[in-house]
Every structure is written in C-alpha cells, then in structure tokens.
Amino acid sequence: MDSSDNFEIIGVLMLRSKDKEALRAFRGKKLHLRELKRADKRRISGRMLSLLRDGWKESHALCIITHVKEVRSNIRRQVKKYIPSSKLENTIRKAVFSILLEEVKRRIGAESFELDIDKEITLLAKAYSPEIKYVVGGISHLADIIAWSNLRRRDELRTRFKGAITEIIIRDRLKEDIKRILKIS
Numbered sequence: 001m002d003s004s005d006n007f008e009i010i011g012v013l014m015l016r017s018k019d020k021e022a023l024r025a026f027r028g029k030k031l032h033l034r035e036l037k038r039a040d041k042r043r044i045s046g047r048m049l050s051l052l053r054d055g056w057k058e059s060h061a062l063c064i065i066t067h068v069k070e071v072r073s074n075i076r077r078q079v080k081k082y083i084p085s086s087k088l089e090n091t092i093r094k095a096v097f098s099i100l101l102e103e104v105k106r107r108i109g110a111e112s113f114e115l116d117i118d119k120e121i122t123l124l125a126k127a128y129s130p131e132i133k134y135v136v137g138g139i140s141h142l143a144d145i146i147a148w149s150n151l152r153r154r155d156e157l158r159t160r161f162k163g164a165i166t167e168i169i170i171r172d173r174l175k176e177d178i179k180r181i182l183k184i185s
Contacts, residue, residue, distance in 0.1 A: 002146070012143055034148075096170075
C-alpha cells in the first residue's frame, strides 16, 4: 500500500504469497517515482500497467480514491460543536484504513494477510489499531506506481491500460463512517 497527494489516492497491489516472495528482490531497491525524471516515471508506470492489464501473476491493483480533503471540510461544516483537529484526523485515518482493509479482505477472500506499507500509511494503520501487523517498506514501493499512475495517467487508465487498476471511490462511505464514529447525525 502506498498513498499519493496526502491520502487522496491510495494504491494497493495484491499478490499471492508465492508471487510476493519472487518480488523480494525489489525489497532493498527503493523506487519512489517522485525522485525520478518524468520520462523514467512514465516508462516504469507504463510497464507496470501493461503487466497488470495482461493479468501478471494473478495480481490485482486497486486505487482507492478517498476525497479526504472534501470529506474533512464537509464534516467541519456539518458539525455544530467544535471537534479538535487531532481527533478529526485520527477518526479520518481510522475510517480510511478500515475501508481499505475491508476492500482488500473482500477481494482476496481471506481474513489474514501480510501488509507491506509505506511510512505514510503507517499513520493510518496506527490510528486503526496498534496490534495490526505490517511491514514498513517491503515491496510497498510497487504500490507507489499504482497511486502515481492514477494521479498522473487517469485518461490512459480508461483507454490504453483499461482493466489494469480497479478504481474505488470511497468518499460517501468515508463520510458516513466518520459521522457514525463521531456520532454526528
């Protein structure tokens, strides 16, 4: 799992454990697209999207669109009483991670799985539950390609790379979960 644009877009790459083991070679190599030249970003992104589109190793890529900025401002406008920013942010993180886990569980059909997440996503995981098991780093940088591709290549995802990434917009679910947690009607 990796995020772009302050949790607005979260990339998720789901692999079977034996395929994940084959990719451990990538573990030591940090690949963050923001550090590369534009041409390299597009080349790497295009290769990954082509592999995913063609059914590479029975993998599945999700792009979770949260609209977290919009949800945050809507909640602030709806609430009559003051909510401390830290409480609202923690609630948002819990709700986002809960929805993320729900989507992953539903798609892989298993209750237990290993998460490789980037440093940003650890904020979500810790807010959700301190007991959740995850590896920081690992092959999470491959999910960075998914998040970046959705942020920067959206038109091509609908044409040239159609089917490579499943896009899920969680804005309404996120808003309802936050309202439920904060007991807002």
